[in-house]
Amino acid sequence: MTIEVLMPALSPTMEEGTLTRWLVKEGDAVKSGDVIAEIETDKATMEVEAVEEGIVAKLLVEAGSEGVKVNAPIAILREEGESDADVKSAASSAEAPARQSESRGQEPTGDEAPDRAQSASGSSDKAKDEGGQKARSSSSLKDPEVPEGTKMVSTTVRDALRDAMAEEMRRDDAVFVIGEEVAEYQGAYKVTRELLQEFGAKRVVDTPITEHGFAGVGVGAAFAGLKPVVEFMTFNFAMQAIDHIINSAAKTLYMSGGQMGCPIVFRGPNGAASRVGAQHSQDYSAWYANVPGLKVIAPYCAADAKGLLKAAIRDPNPVVFLEHELIYGESFDVPDVDDWVLPIGKARIRREGRDCTITAHSRMVGFALQAAEKLAEDGIECEVIDLRTLRPLDTDTVVESVKKTNRIVCAEEGWGRMGVGAEIAAVVTAEAFDYLDAPPARVHQEDVPLPYAANLEKLSLPGVDDIVKAVKTVCYAE
Amino acid sequence: MAARQSGTARKASSSNANAKSPRKAPAKGAAAGPGADAYIGWYRDMLLIRRFEEKAGQLYGMGLIAGFCHLYIGQEAVVVGVQSALREGDQVITGYRDHGHMLATGMDANGVMAELTGREGGYSRGKGGSMHMFSREKQFFGGHGIVGAQVSLGTGLAFANAYREDGKVCATYFGDGAANQGQVYESFNMAKIWNLPVIYIVENNQYAMGTSVKRSSSETHLYRRGVSFNIPGEEVDGMDVNAVYEAAKKAVEHARSGKGPYILEMKTYRYRGHSMSDPAKYRTRDEVNEYRDHKDPIDLARKRILDNKFATEDELKAMEKEIKGIVQASAEFAQNSPEPDPSELYTDVLIDA
């Protein structure tokens, strides 16, 4: 085995340096700790020590060379008894520009290694998106087939969510529900209705009003292998706990080099309710969707709510599951099949059309569909995409659609700045620039905290008319 | 300071009848106890809150008030008793069950009711609603929707008092449920390290939504929650306005004299549901009736007034009628005040600088 000696980084900011002089020559024997060269960094002159024993087979960089990149091979050591041929082949591969492994001579382990090497060597933005989650194309994800003749059961979103939790709790003892008023009160919005009766107080746990505390307890339990479903009475109160959602749940897998999985679901109503004022009416979609290490789901209909919540509970990662109080009571068909689980990360085209794409999630999907209906009367056919999952975001479906329609309106309930629509507009602009016939348009809440007064609240929140108007604008149909 | 701290609400109306805060403290008659003035004042203030809240409940039922609306009925003695122990300039802060606190600080009934209906004449010009009202003039700092948040904020108000050495005390109210939030204890610790002039008033009405104190608290005597921070605490009969006043007086003096925070656990009870939409299945009718029929703070004060001949039945009747008038007028004001101008949507996000 030959050993490469790499240009070391001698300070955190050093990217390259000058190799001022060699203190050994080819043929010298060195042992670990011997000073072999002097290097000038951006800060100081430093000595380079050998870290292995061997014979200096070849010096790859001349003394006095400037701009030697950190991690570039500078010399080759050979072990006692190795041949020149070994050294030659090692030397020629060492001179190739792309290095095989980032990890300083360590053997690549596991199947992740090739991926890593690929992204390190400058693959496209797209592959790097969302911590590599996007590397797999969404076209491989499919909703399950609903067999011909399957009974459809009209179900409220509220009950669909409840059924999802109940089914997963029946299936897996490790699943439990924890939060304020989830048990005896049957849920502040009755989403956990009757779970206490079926599963008992051990698995349906009422907490004090201590969001930061119980979110942390949930994350700890998930580290230990349980699968908590943490209900926030509303996501407004999850701001008390966002440190645990992000610092503890989302980042720990990464920080532990993949050891500390956190199979947890944080769920509850998100976004504006009705007339409850600014502190109780925020849409956090963009906040959570910004964070690597989380999955973020925001369903619209009951079937999606059920299938995606079941998927979320089974997912080994922390999932933020954003519901909407104002659609809890709406009914939709849910297929009556044994185990209705949907893929996370797959958008759903809810209406096909050739003239303009509309993206939306959660309650806005309903508005987008109504807007499409209205626009159809004027001869404008919209394709409505229900994003369903915000992270990973199914950009393939959106980009494909825009390639067909050449126009897009991104609708969301929350504030527009740095929002979900902004992200989609950026992706579409990057990936379908040549197909666009108009700049992407966004529909979102006014850039103010949500007011209480009835008239102001209405003016502040986006609705059907705003979507219609935006579509007409991008279609130059005003 | 804020350019518009005295907005339309203050000008729009002046029912004035309750604009005399903070009330005169009871005369210092050694063992004599509080006199006629004090009792009549307390009675009047409690009754105003009761009638106001009943009216708010009605307007809610008529669809004129929306969203969350948390009524204070049953707890009146707490805020009225504490307020009478405060001095002009002392601050008050609480959560979302806040209508009583606003009236007790002398905020105008019309402005409060018009905020409940989301109208221009409301204290926040319709933009805050039931849970979010403020009055710099009356040193009422809200009106906060996030359970427990007001405890840190109130501690901060007291920090400012200590910083300025202005002798003010901040009365910080929170519920038995809020008492379990982590930031409460972070605040307690700082308040004691720095001996801040704050009194913490735990309004223990025994439930946080549907969760009883027993189910939520490992230490159910909430006045003991300061023990590990070296903050003295005391349990008080929150249905007896005089007991509240006496305890608050002591606590306020303690805080004002530089000895730091003080905790008062007020044992009280809310008669209505948590908010308007609460079915209140977690407690029995009998339990509610027990308080309503036998421990009502307003009945108790009325009885003491009559027993002590502080006033006659007729005088009280006249007062009750007058209060009815104030409340009725506030309801009319709140319905006739226009909705805020659409341009208000964009104001008050930032101060122009």
Ligand SMILES: Cc1ncc(C[n+]2csc(CCOP(=O)(O)OP(=O)(O)O)c2C)c(N)n1
């Ligand atoms: C951080 C946070 N969590 C949850 C809520 C929802 N919520 C509003 S009031 C309340 C109960 C509070 O009870 P308590 O502190 O006893 O006050 P009370 O309502 O009895 O006056 C809850 C859980 C909230 N507003 N803020």
Ligand SMILES: [Mg+2]
């Ligand atoms: Mg309470």
